[in-house]
Amino acid sequence: MNRKVVQALAETISKHVEHFNKNEAECLIQEFNVLTGKPTNSGRAVHGLDRGKFISVLHNTFGLTDDMITGRVFRTFDKDNDGIVSVKEWIEGLSVFLRGTLEEQIKYCFSVYDLNGDNAISREEMFHMLKNSLIRQPSEEDPDEGIKDLVEIVLKKMDYDHDGKASFEDFKKAVKDENLLLEAFGTCLPDSRVI
Incomplete structure (x- = not known):
């Protein structure tokens, strides 16, 4: 050009x-x-x-x-x-x-995490993202059980309407309450040093 x-x-x-x-x-x-x-x-x-x-x-x-x-x-x-x-x-x-802005990044991160595009992050989606991003320890007998437990902990933090998944509104409220949850399922924004 x-x-x-x-x-x-x-x-x-x-x-x-x-x-x-x-x-x-x-x-x-x-x-x-x-x-x-x-x-x-x-x-x-x-x-x-x-x-x-x-x-x-x-x-x-x-x-x-x-x-x-x-x-x-x-x-x-x-x-x-x-x-x-x-x-x-x-x-x-x-x-x-x-x-x-935080609002824009919430929408962006939610879009990244909503694997099937149904405007909710299900247990299964959380499981796949966390399983993919966590480092496995060789001594663990069944690492999937630990990931399932982690999904339940995350759902307790995010699922405000108690429907078993994190809707956009659930995710937004959880992130506004605790900014660290913005990238709860994996790093999808650059580190501030890189920016």
Whole structure:
């Protein structure tokens, strides 16, 4: 992209994205172009970040390493579900990812944790995320039992309406009561040192 196209795109995007000004949007567009600038094996340039490149950025730049969570972060950024994160999706996603308000980050984290998209985090979803993120000890006879116990503890903290799952409202209330619960099921936001 030439400089004028980048500037025009940055102007347009910065009007819709709350946490980045025009200059910052321009820098993010340039970084996006660096990340996507290499042609694919077929020789065609891809106009976005595919899942592999995106997850590589999460690993290398932001230190996110849980494959289940990074896959969900990709799906959260990819708003149109076309398998590619466009420059607009990239900047909109980074706006919340890097500088979002607590309210925005609650919505984002909930979206990452709601594995099946039914607007609730079930026991099964909690179990899969915690099982994936916890380190197993070789001496444990049945680590799944410990994870099930942990799920029950988390549900007691989050399930305000006592329906056996954490709805968005349950999750929001729990996080507002205790901010550490924002990333209760795995790290899906960058560490403040990385930002």
